[in-house]
Amino acid sequence: MMWARFQKQFSLFLLKVDFKSENGTTILWAESGAGKTSILDCIAGLRRPDSGEIRLDETLLFSAEKGIDLAPQDRHIGYVFQDYALFPHLSAEGNVAIVLPAKEKHEARQYLERFGLARLKNRHPGELSGGERQRLALARALATKPRLLLLDEPFSALDLRTREQTYREFAAMRDELDICTLLVTHSKTEADRLGQQVIEIREAIGPQGEYEHLAGQFPGGGSYES
Amino acid sequence: MNPWGPLLLSVRVALIATAISFVLGLLFARLLTRKTVRLSFLWEGLILLPMVFPPTITGYLLLLLLGKRGPVGSLLDQIGIHIVFTWPAAVIASATVSLPLMYQNCKAALLGVNRRYIDAARTLGLSEGRIFRQVIFPLALPGILGGVALAFARALGEFGTTLMIAGNIPGRTQTMPLALYSAVEGGRSAEANMYLLITVVISFALIAVVSVCQKRAAK
Numbered sequence: 480m481m482w483a484r485f486q487k488q489f490s491l492f493l494l495k496v497d498f499k500s501e502n503g504t505t506i507l508w509a510e511s512g513a514g515k516t517s518i519l520d521c522i523a524g525l526r527r528p529d530s531g532e533i534r535l536d537e538t539l540l541f542s543a544e545k546g547i548d549l550a551p552q553d554r555h556i557g558y559v560f561q562d563y564a565l566f567p568h569l570s571a572e573g574n575v576a577i578v579l580p581a582k583e584k585h586e587a588r589q590y591l592e593r594f595g596l597a598r599l600k601n602r603h604p605g606e607l608s609g610g611e612r613q614r615l616a617l618a619r620a621l622a623t624k625p626r627l628l629l630l631d632e633p634f635s636a637l638d639l640r641t642r643e644q645t646y647r648e649f650a651a652m653r654d655e656l657d658i659c660t661l662l663v664t665h666s667k668t669e670a671d672r673l674g675q676q677v678i679e680i681r682e683a684i685g686p687q688g689e690y691e692h693l694a695g696q697f698p699g700g701g702s703y704e705s
Numbered sequence: 706m707n708p709w710g711p712l713l714l715s716v717r718v719a720l721i722a723t724a725i726s727f728v729l730g731l732l733f734a735r736l737l738t739r740k741t742v743r744l745s746f747l748w749e750g751l752i753l754l755p756m757v758f759p760p761t762i763t764g765y766l767l768l769l770l771l772g773k774r775g776p777v778g779s780l781l782d783q784i785g786i787h788i789v790f791t792w793p794a795a796v797i798a799s800a801t802v803s804l805p806l807m808y809q810n811c812k813a814a815l816l817g818v819n820r821r822y823i824d825a826a827r828t829l830g831l832s833e834g835r836i837f838r839q840v841i842f843p844l845a846l847p848g849i850l851g852g853v854a855l856a857f858a859r860a861l862g863e864f865g866t867t868l869m870i871a872g873n874i875p876g877r878t879q880t881m882p883l884a885l886y887s888a889v890e891g892g893r894s895a896e897a898n899m900y901l902l903i904t905v906v907i908s909f910a911l912i913a914v915v916s917v918c919q920k921r922a923a924k
Contacts, residue, residue, distance in 0.1 A: 524827075564822055564825035567845075623829055
């Protein structure tokens, strides 16, 4: 279980986050520009919140009060960026192998096989299709055996037909892996199809008239209707 | 006068000087592109000074530093090492003036690596050292190689600083630019034209290297 309760000031708005993510897939849903990627960055340790706490199971990843701020390397969180950030100078196999310890390099092949990429192992990311890149990014993230998986709009770069198939593959993989996943999307369809729990980001006006973006679970629905 | 002696000396001096400025340039660029260094503008200024200084001034400063009574030279003197007016002095001169070019190219290349690749590597558990060796360095390599080519060209053409600290001793410290000067001064135009031809060939080769590197860096 992942528990995030923190605040971070941006130039245009104050981001207030307060939600729990149980095992299974939690959807973080909002129209674009609401600070979704920033929330994932904070959880992964790439950005530092101004205050609050982030907890993963029994581990305190971040606590402003206690001065705890684990490095991304120590958080064991898999993070698939929206543009995947596959290493362009490495082959598909190299992209997975680089995250494996020296003794386990040979396992890269198994991860590629599992995601249907075995025959593309020597291709570089630039020579892969959108769907293949997405699966490679997922394979690479899972090769680190993460305790939590963050997916930032993982399907947005795919065309509609590939997307349908990828939804099915994703659902199958999720059930098989049983890994706690936080998936960011601006698409309601995606939220409905994949989410077991939906966190919504709402805009609000604070007491001093400042813009606030609140991420949490709001009882009674509202702008999001599941 | 055999033109190959000065050419070979120049190439040897420039290769060693480029190797030194590659190591130092990359090291300084790495250290100073991470935010944690205090007074980084001061260090950077020191590295870049030889680029704006007249070469003879840089040479004079090196002479003060490395001469028998200089702070470094007197120490070396005690263990019997005399650098001034030897070919290693030409290496020091070339390395000093090529370092700013190397540093600037390395810095731009390192900063040009997309931040998200580094972020991804960190979430994937790679240590900062491995991220530098396996992600940042290979991605910055085209830009770094461009810096190597420019630094080599600068080292090969070094004149003023070398003259001040290594002198112009035929057969010992007379590099090609100095030999060209002596040839023209002595009215030996055949020899001078030979140097011109060699320089044109080498320069075109280096420009080709730089443009290939820039094309690859732009990808």
